[in-house]
Amino acid sequence: MPRLLIPVEATPGETRVSATPETVKTFVSLGCNVCLERGAGTPAGYLDAAYADQGADLVSPGDADAWSGADVLLCVQTPSSDALGRLRRGALVVGLLEPYANEALSAALERGGLSAMALELLPRISRAQAADALSSQANIAGYKSVLLASGALDRYFPMLMTAAGTVQPAKVVILGAGVAGLQAVATARRLGAVVYVSDIRPAVKEQVESLGARFIDPPEMDDKPAESGGYAKQASDAFLAAQRQQLSDQLAEADVAICTAQVPGRRAPRLISEDMLDRMRPGAVVVDLAVAQGGNCADTVPGRTVDRNGVKLIGGNDLPCTVANHASALYARNLVALLKPTLADGVLTLDTEDELIAGCLVAQDGGIRRGDVLTPGAK
Incomplete structure (x- = not known):
C-alpha cells in the first residue's frame, strides 16, 4: 500500500x-x-x-x-x-x-x-491536459492580474452612460496569449474593457478574437517564431526589438498593460522598456506576471507595487497563492x-x-x- x-x-x-x-x-x-x-x-x-x-x-x-x-x-x-x-x-x-x-x-x-x-x-500533449499544473495555475494568475489592475486603476473598466455624461471603457493591452493571457483577456472583457493582445505567434489570433479582443499583428519579419511542444519559442532579438517599437504606440494610449510572456527555463523577454513607460499616462497600471523570471517590464519588483512617475507597476508573482x-x-x-x-x-x-x-x-x-x-x- x-x-x-x-x-x-x-x-x-x-x-x-x-x-x-x-x-x-x-x-x-x-x-x-x-x-x-x-x-x-x-x-x-x-x-x-x-x-x-x-x-x-x-x-x-x-x-x-x-x-x-x-x-x-x-x-x-x-x-x-x-x-x-x-x-x-x-x-x-x-x-x-x-x-x-x-x-x-x-x-x-x-x-x-x-x-x-x-x-x-510535463509534455504539452492532449493526454496531459488534466495533469497540466502550469496551465491550471496560469489560468488563475491571468484572472487575478486583471482584478489587481482594475483595483489599482484610476478609471472604470466598462463604458458607462450616466446623467453626467458617457465614460469611455478602459483600454487594456495584454502581452502574451498563452493560458494566463487568454484568461486575462476573458476577465478584462467580462469587466467591459476594450482589449488588445500582442503575441509573437500569429497562430493565436483566432483564439484572441474569439474572446472579443483585438489582435495586434506582429511585425512583418522573416523569422517570426511559432511554438514548440505547446510553449512559445524564444524569439530573435531583432524580432523583439521590432515588436517593442510597435507596442510603444499602443501602450501610450493604454490604461492597463498585463505582461504574461514567459519561455520555460529562460529569462523572460523584456517587452516594456523605460522609454515605453515614459510614454504611458500617469494613473496607468502595469501587472507583470513574469517578474520572477526577470520581468517583461522594466522596474517591476516581485511582490511589490512601484509608483514610477504615476504609473503603477505591480510585480504579480505567486498570484495563485492569493486564490x-x-x-x-x-x-x-x-x-x-x-x-x-x-x-x-x-x-x-x-x-x-x-x-x-x-x-x-x-x-x-x-x-x-x-x-x-x-x-x-x-x-
Missing part, C-alpha cells in the same frame, strides 16, 4: 496545499495510505477534520516517522534539502520543483537516492490525474516508457535522468 505524505509548505508566502479532502478520498480509494501534516490545508481553507473524514492520517509537521516512511511526497514547491534528506531512499517527490538549472535539487536527489517528477516538464482554495483544488486534481495511472492495484509503478512519466521524471532512485534541465552544461 503506497504511503503518501502531504506536508505543510515551507516556502514563505505559499498558501496552497498539494491535496484536498476530495483528492485524499480518491487516493484512498486507489489503495493508498495518506498522511497529512496538521495545518497543511488551513491557509487554503481546508481544515484537518475534513481530511480525517476522508481517511487521512494526521501527523505533526516534520514527524520523522511520517517522512522516513513515505513512498511519495506530494508538494507544491520544492522542500528544503534538509527536508528531502529525511525521506527514505527510493521515495518519489512530485511537485513544481523549479528544475531548470537547479543543481541544489539535483544534488539532494542524488544524495538521498530519490526519484522526482517536476510538473513544469489559494481554488488554486489548491485544481493543483491537487492535476496530481491525481498524473499519478492515478501509476497506482494500479494499489502498487506504485513508474512506466518510463510512458511519455508523460518520461518527460517529467527528472531523477529515478538517485540517478539523474534530465541532466539537460537540472544541470545544463555540466560535464
